[in-house]
Amino acid sequence: GAVVSQxxxxxxxxxxxxxxxxxRSLDFQATTMFWYRQFPKQSLMLMATSNEGSKAxxxxxxxxxxxLINHASLTLxxxxxxxxxxxxxxxxxxxxxxxxxxxxxxxxxxxTVL
Amino acid sequence: AQKITQTQPGMFVQxxxxxxxxCTYDTSDPSYGLFWxxxxxxxxxxxLIYQGSYDQQNATEGRYSLxxxxxxxxxxxxxxxSQLGDSAMYFCAMREEHQGxxxxxxxxxxxxxxx
Numbered sequence: 001g002a003v004v005s006q007x008x009x010x011x012x013x014x015x016x017x018x019x020x021x022x023x024r025s026l027d028f029q030a031t032t033m034f035w036y037r038q039f040p041k042q043s044l045m046l047m048a049t050s051n052e053g054s055k056a057x058x059x060x061x062x063x064x065x066x067x068l069i070n071h072a073s074l075t076l077x078x079x080x081x082x083x084x085x086x087x088x089x090x091x092x093x094x095x096x097x098x099x100x101x102x103x104x105x106x107x108x109x110x111x112t113v114l
Numbered sequence: 115a116q117k118i119t120q121t122q123p124g125m126f127v128q129x130x131x132x133x134x135x136x137c138t139y140d141t142s143d144p145s146y147g148l149f150w151x152x153x154x155x156x157x158x159x160x161x162l163i164y165q166g167s168y169d170q171q172n173a174t175e176g177r178y179s180l181x182x183x184x185x186x187x188x189x190x191x192x193x194x195x196s197q198l199g200d201s202a203m204y205f206c207a208m209r210e211e212h213q214g215x216x217x218x219x220x221x222x223x224x225x226x227x228x229x
Contacts, residue, residue, distance in 0.1 A: 043221050
């Protein structure tokens with residue numbers, strides 16, 4: 001099946017710094033990618049829908065200036081958490097949709113902000 | 115209003131027994147899809163099974179089957195012959211065709227398989 005990768009898998013940073021997470025579709029082109037956040041023992045909450053070559057669509061309550069999303073190519077979307085704070089510590093998961101409308105998930109990135 | 119509801123925060127099942135994980139949904143879109151994912155402690159989301167709103171038959175994939183009751187808006191997952199490796203979080207999700215294809219997830223059910 002199709003593979004979606006995320007990098008890094010884990011990141012620890014100091015409060016106030018920015019962190020970039022990459023999501024790549026390895027063997028298919030993804031015009032649409034999705035970014036989710038998951039707190040411990042909770043569900044996946046959709047943050048934004050990322051479309052190649054256009055601005056991301058953010059869900060209600062998600063700060064677009066805080067979580068910058070760039071979908072520069074058909075195989076890469078990036079999520080940048082700007083000026084990260086401890087409350088941003090979470091598990092971030094991306095997914096990519098192929099041309100047959102099947103969605104594949106990345107392995108996730110665990111962010112810890114000290 | 116919650117679009118996807120999983121009312122069982124945790125479930126226990128004896129190894130080799132069958133277990134049903136509940137999921138109800140709410141939508142006015144006539145075209146939608148229902149998904150079940152397994153999330154082990156590693157965090158990866160593993161796709162299990164899919165049911166389209168127009169599918170006449172219940173979906174099956176190996177030991178997984180989906181009990182789709184459209185009138186009741188329920189899409190319960192049945193796991194037969196449970197194995198120790200089935201212990202994980204299970205999420206039900208819905209995709210509405212007129213909502214940009216995004217998946218909305220339920221709260222999840224933590225399944226524990228006892229030896």
